[in-house]
Amino acid sequence: MTDEKEKITICYGVWGSYGQYFRELAILKDGSIIDPSKVGIRVGKKEKCISVDKDEVVAIVKDVRTSSGWKGFEVEKGKGKIVIESELKRWTEGNKEFMQAFEHHYYVDEDAGLKVRLETIKGEKSFRFIGKPKVKIINLPEGLCVEGETYHIKDKIKALGAKWFPEKKCWLFRDRKIPAQLAEIAEIEYAPDVPEKERVLFPSSRAEILQKEMKGEMI
Numbered sequence: 001m002t003d004e005k006e007k008i009t010i011c012y013g014v015w016g017s018y019g020q021y022f023r024e025l026a027i028l029k030d031g032s033i034i035d036p037s038k039v040g041i042r043v044g045k046k047e048k049c050i051s052v053d054k055d056e057v058v059a060i061v062k063d064v065r066t067s068s069g070w071k072g073f074e075v076e077k078g079k080g081k082i083v084i085e086s087e088l089k090r091w092t093e094g095n096k097e098f099m100q101a102f103e104h105h106y107y108v109d110e111d112a113g114l115k116v117r118l119e120t121i122k123g124e125k126s127f128r129f130i131g132k133p134k135v136k137i138i139n140l141p142e143g144l145c146v147e148g149e150t151y152h153i154k155d156k157i158k159a160l161g162a163k164w165f166p167e168k169k170c171w172l173f174r175d176r177k178i179p180a181q182l183a184e185i186a187e188i189e190y191a192p193d194v195p196e197k198e199r200v201l202f203p204s205s206r207a208e209i210l211q212k213e214m215k216g217e218m219i
Contacts, residue, residue, distance in 0.1 A: 005054070008057055010034065010049065011036055011043070012037040012049075013046055014047075020066055021037075022062065023036065023062060024061070024076065025063075026052050026057050027059040028052075028056050028057060029057075029058055031116050032116075033116060033118070036050045057077075058080070058112055059077055059080050060077040061075055062074055080107050080110075081108055082105065082107060083115075084103060084104070086103055087101070087102040088102075089101075095131035096127045097127060098126070099126050100122065100123055100126070102120055102122055103121040103123070105119045105120070105121070106118060129149075132185065133148070133185070134186070134189065135188055135189070136189045137178060137190045138170065139195075142174060143172050143173050143175065144178060145168055145170035146162060146171040146172075147168070147169065150170075156181075157171045160179040160182060176198055177202045178199075178200075178202065180203055183201055
């Protein structure tokens with residue numbers, strides 16, 4: 001006759017139309033996690049459960065998401081606690097410096113020597129230019145168009161007289177004259193098919209350009 005080991009059953013279930021769920025996680029002595037949402041056996045249409053050996057379990061951690069949002073982790077059984085550690089990562093790619101916050105959620109049981117990561121939540125990634133945005137002047141039948149990293153300087157490009165050209169998703173200068181001020185706010189590259197004579201930057205003041213054009217017409 002063999003002794004049957006005592007079991008603990010943990011479950012995962014969903015409900016509602018806003019991603020609501022409840023989940024129980026088994027933290028084992030070796031630091032591993034049993035998650036019924038991944039390895040459980042389906043019980044009914046919206047619930048999955050699994051039984052684990054009680055002797056191997058250090059703690060049961062639960063988390064719940066309701067219609068009002070995620071409620072975080074909570075120790076349901078066990079001596080440990082939930083610890084949250086924040087991290088801010090920075091890295092560069094080309095002329096951009098990126099930043100992103102991470103929130104690491106751990107189950108910690110100092111007596112058992114355990115620190116088990118339950119989940120890492122990523123914050124929104126943001127960036128800033130550490131050099132000028134890079135734009136490219138392309139040649140279109142409708143005029144010269146500015147494409148590339150224009151999003152953060154779009155208002156300035158618009159102020160220089162460009163119009164948004166949705167067909168090509170670029171900023172169009174119909175007069176085929178690129179204002180010199182564009183070089184002050186962006187690093188400019190020309191597409192190979194832009195004629196050399198059209199790669200000349202004109203005075204940044206639109207008024208000055210108009211005055212010169214008017215004088216030319218009068219002559």
